[in-house]
Amino acid sequence: MNGFRTDINGLRAWAVVAVVLFHFGVPGFDGGFIGVDVFFVISGFLMTGIILGKLLTPNRESSFSLLGFYLARARRIIPALMALCIALLILGWYFLPTYDYRMLATHVITALLFISNIKFWREAGYFDPASHEKLLLHTWSLSVEWQFYLLFPIVLMVLWKLWPNRRFIGVLLLAGFVISLGLSIAITRVNPGAAFYLLPTRAWEMLAGSLVYFYANQLRPAQGIARTLEIFGFTLILASILLFDGNTPWPGWQAMMPVLGTVMVLLASRSNSFLTGTIIAQWLGKASYSIYLWHWPLSVGLIYLELHGDWFATLMSLMLTLLLGWVSWRFVEQSIQRGLMSFRSSQQIILTGLLVLLIAIPALAVRINDGVEGRFKQEIEAIFAEAQNANPRRSECIGSVSTPTPGCTYGGDSLGVIVIGDSHAQSVIRSVENALPSKELHVLDWTISSCPTIFGIKHTGRDDGSCEDFFKKVYAESLQLDREIPMLIVNRISSYFEGPNEPDRAHEVPTPKRYISNPYQYRSESFYREMQQGIIDTACAFSEHRDVFMLRPIPELKLNVPRVMGRAALLGRETRVWISLEEYEQRHLVAWKAQDRAAEECGITMLDPRPYLCGDDRCWGDINGIPVYTDDDHLSERGGQLLTPLFRKMFE
Template sequence: MRYRREIDGLRAVAVLPVILFHAGFDLFGGGFVGVDVFFVISGYLITSLLMAELGQRTFSIARFYERRARRILPALFFVMLACLPFAYMWMLPLQLETFSESIVTVALSLSNIYFLSQLDYFAPSAELQPLLHTWSLAIEEQYYFLFPLMLLAMRSFRIRTVAFVILLLVLISFIFAEWAWRLNAERSFFFTLSRFWEIGVGSICAFLTIGRAQRSSNLLSMAGLALIVFAVFAYSDNIPFPSAYTLVPVVGTALVVLYAAEGTWVARLLSLRGVFGIGLISYSAYLWHQPLFAFARLRNLTEPGHGTMGALSVAALVLAWATWRFVEQPFRRRADPPLLTRRGVFMMSGACGAAFVAVGLAGYMGKGFEWRLSEKQLEIIARAQPIDFECDDLGACFLGKSGGNFSGVAFVGDSHAGRYAYLLNEVLRERGETARLVTKGWCAPLISWRSPAVDRCGGAEADVFHEAFRGILSDDDIHTVVLAAEWANYTTGYRNGASAIAYDFTGDGKVNATARDNAIQFELALERTLAELAAAGKRVLVVGPVPEYGFDVPKAALQLSMFGARDLGAFSQSRSDYDRRNAEVFQALSLQANDFTFVDVWPLICAEQTCLPFTEDGYALYSDDNHLVREGMENIIAEIVAALE
């Protein structure tokens, strides 16, 4: 097979956008398509090599896997080894446990299956996975475990027949991918069958070039490069992948492979010394970038700035050159005695793989080596555990002392009200009283207010909740109703900038409202709720929203303790941000004609203008990024009780 310098240059076009995308540079919102470019290149090169050997009757399965081992494993194992000490020093027990699981699956070329079951590639949590990027290596290895065997089985067939079979498999895989993202986009991203077609397109390119001179077209090769560049800058994580959208970078890569012959403008551009040089080290650069970024994010607790991530991007290229020069090349050239024979390569690969599996199992079975933590750090974990009052029957939930005096109070709301119920139950039990409780996660304490999303207090769950709520209206023994919720979820949307879910105020006969209508729909539902409660003779307390944070508070508290950090300013929330988040809620409350008592949460847990999610001695006030623990809610419960009295 003739060496093509421009193909190595094309690798640079693939790897740089991936690095800059993972570094968090918004300009490269579609940089993840670089992996799709790699898939097509890989399919083209490997298929061309295999078909040449089959044609010359020199093909050997053992030699093929030896080449793969020499090409892939040395640099991969070296980077994995470099990750171990930093994971041990900087990862929390659960993070280290998860990392240990990923080590095992990477060693077995199954990491795509593991990440498929664990996370969304575009979620913030994915950025903290040092080996996340190995999913693409696993898919390639799975493809090349089957593909050579298939070619060997069809070696007596005509080339056109083999090409037709591969084309048919490509179409099946593509159709599956287009169907799968509609079923579960997060899992489809990592799924092997959803991705095989991309490598298969590269294989088809190889069949189109067998026995023919290299095609040459400035127009088509430029169009191909333009398609790749377009996807890098125009795409974002909102686009389903893989899908029909993936055709843009895949077809673009195929056009470059097929038509960027030596002498074309694209071939000259890709053969430039700098571009070609990055292409040569692209595999090692791909291996290094994600661990560098993940550990930087772990160590800094908050998102590092563009300057830091830019410097780490350069560092990835520097480390890539060193790895290419001193790890990749010696293994390919058989420079050392243990690497001279195929047996030696397989034995070393097996031994290293087994060692990583053992290390990964030790970290997983050892629960992330919890014994590394100090007594205070273990206490931080213990005190941040979620606390809830368990009650499955919404129609008959009571807080306080069993058989105690009924207080005449009912508490209604979503999971935030459910969290308050834990401590309210203790207070009422000490007083010898009971109170009604109607809470359900994602269910706003509003009458005639529904979400069409079944997993967001929709369907039967909404009916049960609202039936229990209406039961309170007709209960003459109840004189006071306390409403508590994560209010802004139902107006602005889910915390951390996620899109709002549409809700309908069914009281006005309108249905299928969009999320843009939530503010007015919320106001109408709040007005109806307060009016009906007033008509039923109920006094109403509305507990204001708690400050919400864009990070996992217990994790931050534990990492601050582990790293000895003392500056907590980066984790504070300003009053203006809090007011902005809840502006539509406060606006709706201010417009209500019916009387109610408002419990302002901010002054109960915050300073005048800023709020921290930690105690003064570093313990978390939240069990996640929005649900309070005991220490966080004590003042709020005291204020509610005082207001009731």
């Protein structure tokens, strides 16, 4: 690969603009996340050119240095990433609560080790902070690329050493592409988090770029065809931005569209194109890495300040993104790269390692000290602390695919009540324990995250059957228990009917994620009827053997209560989080009707939390300035105890 490709640099500009505008919520860029896929293809093309351009040249095998390759990548990636991490750790000291600061410190370490994609994949659970709270979430793509950089040249060198045949290398590249693409399509269906974050399901995008480089000479188009090819390529990229959104399973087969578009632009190789050759495109392309690094924390900052969606704040943030990106590119990327290149390879390794340690050690100290408490006034700390005031046995006791047999107990030796449901049940279970008429009694915990208490319930895109199997086991085991023991059913039921109501998860609303018979593409009347009947049938089945109580829906406040209140307090403002009773009733109308029918048809007793959590025509997220939620919809231990008098009615 010879010379600087202005078309590739301009293509970088398109990619970074798409990603940035998507994350800032600019209308028309709902599929802007495909910019990362474009970057992956470009990286594969360039890295293959660096490696094979030397390996495949006669009598120049020794000219490729694996150490030199790694050092070049480190000089390119690490300095700007380090500068960002330093800035975030400093800002975090003044503005992040302990749990967020500890999370940031952890993510700094994983980003510098280039394993953040694995970390974010493993964090992708129900109780994990929303993605928009993670200041280094975007570093997952850097980790994927770095892992590719580590493995790819070794594989190519070994293969070339064993079988120095160009055709053989091409066949293996194609085989790797096909295998990775197949994995991506298959795993996106059953485990979208793994498919999104992990190298095996992303490698095909980089290998697509590798194949373009490998076969570029055979496929080089004539000038007229190249122009058409480029236009078609950009059409596919733009169509991807317009047609896809956050609700699109990704990467999967859909990612083939922007990847193919990028392949076409690379094959066209038009250095004088008006689409990529303008001064603006070239400037954006050169600074694209630093722009990418800085845009996401600024987007998170808008959410922190409750300004996400404000057009003026968004415009200012976009301008600041460009400014910080330019400063980082000019004074960090270029300056440090030049400085490091003046040293020998061994010295570069030592210097880079020392610089990484300079950041990693403070980050590790923050992590070890659990985010360093005491940085804020006591009243502010108390607000933030409520986010962690959840059931301390939650992780131990809530069911999952890996917990085939349910059954934690809270209290004494004798069974007093069975609690069944999802994470909302888990959040009130200790309040139920406090409502028991005797300390000798205990609560039996049969809860599983993200699964409504409905027989036969399934999750779209998952084939593990965890929800369905869990409730089969629960029902079978319940038949073995004393019929005098009451049962309490608690679910975030309207979330399964209507989808989440948090503003940042609006893209998840159109397509139902749960079903009984067949998946639904939208929330039709038949979907509502089937889900309502599922609630009724399940509750009635349990009620044949014991008294069954069902908690009406807990108010969902849309915003993370401790974070919103705590951040407002940090900025010297007072704020309260609430929804109107009218909003509450509208949100839960469909679920309420199903619960009413269960009460009428099976004698289920309903427990209404509104008198304990609502007043003055509003449902509140705090009492006397202290939150009663850990997030937007889960009651904290403080909030759960407000319902203890309500739960005592089960034992009257």
